[in-house]
Amino acid sequence: xxxxxxxxxxILDAKNISIVFGGLKAVTDFNITIRENELVxxxxxxxxxxxxxxxxxxxxxxxxxxxxxxxxxxxxxxxxHVRVEKGISRTFQNxxxxxxxxxxxxxxxxxxxxxxxxVFDAIFRTKRFWKEEKLIDEKTNEILDxxxxxxxxxxxxxxxxxxxxxxxxxxxxxxxxxxxxLLDEPAAGxxxxxxxxxMETIKTVREKFNTTILLIEHDMKLVMGICEKITxxxxxxxxxxxxxxxxxxxxxVISAYLGE
Amino acid sequence: MQRSNNSLVPLYSxxxxxxxxxxxxxxxxxxxxxxxxxxFSKSIYVNILGLNFRQMEGxxxxxxxxxxxxxxxxxxxxxxxxxxxGHAGFMAIGGYAGAIFLKAVSSSITSEAxxxxxxxxxxxxxxxxxxxxxxxxxIPALRLRGDYLAIITLGFGQIIVKLLELFKFTGGASGLTKxxxxxxxxxxxxxxxxxxxxxxxLMRSRFGRMILAIRDDNIASEACGIPVxxxxxxxxxxxxxxxxxxxxxxxxxxxxxxxxxxxxxxxxDLLVIVVLGGLGSFTGSIVSATILTxxxxxxxxxxxxxxxxxxxxxxxxxxxxxxxxxGRYEFSMTRxxxxxxxxxxxxxxxxxxxxxxxxxxxxxxxxKNGGNEYE
Ligand SMILES: Nc1ncnc2c1ncn2[C@@H]1O[C@H](COP(=O)(O)OP(=O)(O)OP(=O)(O)O)[C@@H](O)[C@H]1O
Ligand SMILES: [Mg+2]
Numbered sequence: 001x002x003x004x005x006x007x008x009x010x011i012l013d014a015k016n017i018s019i020v021f022g023g024l025k026a027v028t029d030f031n032i033t034i035r036e037n038e039l040v041x042x043x044x045x046x047x048x049x050x051x052x053x054x055x056x057x058x059x060x061x062x063x064x065x066x067x068x069x070x071x072x073x074x075x076x077x078x079x080x081h082v083r084v085e086k087g088i089s090r091t092f093q094n095x096x097x098x099x100x101x102x103x104x105x106x107x108x109x110x111x112x113x114x115x116x117x118x119v120f121d122a123i124f125r126t127k128r129f130w131k132e133e134k135l136i137d138e139k140t141n142e143i144l145d146x147x148x149x150x151x152x153x154x155x156x157x158x159x160x161x162x163x164x165x166x167x168x169x170x171x172x173x174x175x176x177x178x179x180x181x182l183l184d185e186p187a188a189g190x191x192x193x194x195x196x197x198x199m200e201t202i203k204t205v206r207e208k209f210n211t212t213i214l215l216i217e218h219d220m221k222l223v224m225g226i227c228e229k230i231t232x233x234x235x236x237x238x239x240x241x242x243x244x245x246x247x248x249x250x251x252x253v254i255s256a257y258l259g260e
Numbered sequence: 261m262q263r264s265n266n267s268l269v270p271l272y273s274x275x276x277x278x279x280x281x282x283x284x285x286x287x288x289x290x291x292x293x294x295x296x297x298x299x300f301s302k303s304i305y306v307n308i309l310g311l312n313f314r315q316m317e318g319x320x321x322x323x324x325x326x327x328x329x330x331x332x333x334x335x336x337x338x339x340x341x342x343x344x345x346g347h348a349g350f351m352a353i354g355g356y357a358g359a360i361f362l363k364a365v366s367s368s369i370t371s372e373a374x375x376x377x378x379x380x381x382x383x384x385x386x387x388x389x390x391x392x393x394x395x396x397x398x399i400p401a402l403r404l405r406g407d408y409l410a411i412i413t414l415g416f417g418q419i420i421v422k423l424l425e426l427f428k429f430t431g432g433a434s435g436l437t438k439x440x441x442x443x444x445x446x447x448x449x450x451x452x453x454x455x456x457x458x459x460x461x462l463m464r465s466r467f468g469r470m471i472l473a474i475r476d477d478n479i480a481s482e483a484c485g486i487p488v489x490x491x492x493x494x495x496x497x498x499x500x501x502x503x504x505x506x507x508x509x510x511x512x513x514x515x516x517x518x519x520x521x522x523x524x525x526x527x528x529d530l531l532v533i534v535v536l537g538g539l540g541s542f543t544g545s546i547v548s549a550t551i552l553t554x555x556x557x558x559x560x561x562x563x564x565x566x567x568x569x570x571x572x573x574x575x576x577x578x579x580x581x582x583x584x585x586x587g588r589y590e591f592s593m594t595r596x597x598x599x600x601x602x603x604x605x606x607x608x609x610x611x612x613x614x615x616x617x618x619x620x621x622x623x624x625x626x627x628k629n630g631g632n633e634y635e
Contacts, residue, residue, distance in 0.1 A: 058483065060482075079482075084485030089483065089484070092479075092480065096477050098472065098473045098481075099476050100475075108466075108469055109484055109486070110484035111466070112469065117465075117466070119462065121465075122462055124461075172484060173483075
């Protein structure tokens with residue numbers, strides 16, 4: 001298949017994953033291979049099953065059949081928080097922040113994967129505790145800086161404007177030091193200016209954190225702009241997959257988007 | 261991007277806050293000792309709120325164990341966000357476990373020091389037993405999403421009361437009597453300080469952030485690598501275990517344990533304290549536990565109308581401060597001391613402004629005719 005000459009290490013490999021809700025085949029035989037440092041797009045009409053794919057990749061749903069491997073390790077049946085430790089993190093289509101916590105605490109909560117001190121250290125405020133907390137602080141500030149959120153770090157997350165909430169969710173996903181980030185419609189509900197700003201953010205994130213990104217997006221144009229590889233989903237099945245050019249001219253894709 | 265040094269980066273000066281907190285804790289203990297604990301306390305006692313020395317001393321004990329219960333309930337209800345309707349049940353388990361131990365060793369209590377030592381052991385026993393109970397109740401309830409814990413703890417509280425009435429070793433409905441007392445108020449306050457400190461330090465660490473994150477969003481927490489179920493169960497078990505400590509203190513103050521004390525009503529009383537103080541604010545819980553213990557006592561001269569007045573006070577507070585007395589505010593000694601000079605400055609500034617204002621008003625009265633009102 002077309003890997004765009006990218007021979008980097010395979011980060012995520014999903015083989016024939018399917019899920020059935022009651023009688024509804026939400027996703028059937030979904031395949032995706034994502035290599036290190038790629039930016040892959042997952043598109044498709046409403047209800048195609050994109051979010052469901054994300055939920056299977058992150059462990060919210062267990063696939064009815066199929067296999068998911070992360071860097072060669074089978075993660076198909078691991079629970080979500082373990083998968084985060086292994087290196088998959090995500091954002092949500094409907095923003096899910098820790099609403100009552102401050103912006104910086106939202107990020108710090110996600111540093112929990114580091115597990116560098118125990119309850120004992122916390123109660124007795126040992127050296128280890130201070131060292132780790134200081135490190136967390138520094139890392140948090142670094143992420144806030146890169147995403148341009150440092151001027152509102154002490155604000156309550158719920159009070160942030162919409163665009164910044166989206167950014168904060170990405171920031172939080174970065175805090176778990178992921179190998180792969182799944183972004184579920186990060187530009188949903190944004191105006192064109194905010195959207196293009198967000199796309200810039202995603203590019204910077206990719207460069208600075210050296211991560212691999214899988215991105216769901218409704219807007220075809222937008223995805224075409226930044227993704228190197230695109231997979232198109234319709235009614236739970238892959239109808240096309242390849243470079244933006246190939247997708248743009250694929251008759252199936254055109255009919256899925258225009259003709260129903 | 262160059263980062264200017266802003267207030268975000270906290271100074272990790274570890275010694276100073278420690279010292280300040282240590283000194284304030286010691287001062288508090290000394291204060292308690294002088295006013296209530298020492299031999300001469302009675303002679304220097306000043307009548308406050310119409311309560312005599314004995315009443316005041318009794319209140320102090322009640323306040324101590326109420327604070328522990330309120331603070332521990334706040335941990336699971338305020339911080340973790342799980343409604344608990346049977347906190348008194350865990351208090352009962354801790355209390356009975358500690359009391360049974362104390363009764364067994366009562367003959368060997370020969371001095372105050374030994375009594376205090378036994379108290380500490382009883383506290384540990386109460387802590388462990390109530391913690392185990394919390395763990396067992398938490399496992400089925402917290403694995404599910406939703407308000408199952410509220411329902412299960414509600415049932416648990418009722419069942420515990422019935423079981424305590426049923427068994428012989430718990431003394432049946434007439435309860436456990438002749439539990440060795442320990443009325444060392446300084447020890448009580450010390451234990452309160454320790455419990456509050458444990459919760460405070462935990463909440464201001466990665467564990468606290470986990471707990472608050474779970475309260476705000478289960479699914480997002482899971483997606484941030486937080487083991488939600490494990491963390492919920494652990495927090496709930498800790499909250500139950502600390503309630504057990506409260507139970508032991510209660511038993512040692514009272515000398516008697518009656519199953520009826522731990523009824524649903526008492527669980528609700530505790531919940532009222534927590535909600536009133538502010539869900540998630542431990543300072544709030546402490547203040548409200550103190551106030552809500554004192555109010556009913558000092559309202560005694562209303563006699564029969566006491567409960568009505570008390571309810572009206574509760575309603576007024578909830579209307580005027582819907583998120584509790586203190587909301588989510590926490591008191592910090594370090595901050596207080598830092599603020600102190602500022603406060604004094606502010607107040608003196610205000611006084612100066614006020615005085616100026618008086619003069620201005622006088623002068624503006626004189627020139628009123630010349631000025632434009634719509635300026
Ligand atoms: N937990 C569930 N139980 C039953 N059906 C579900 C569940 N989750 C998703 N579905 C169904 O699976 C299908 C795909 O939903 P999904 O949310 O994945 O679509 P999507 O591609 O993300 O759409 P959108 O662009 O609107 O976000 C829908 O028909 C939806 O109703
Ligand atoms: Mg979706």
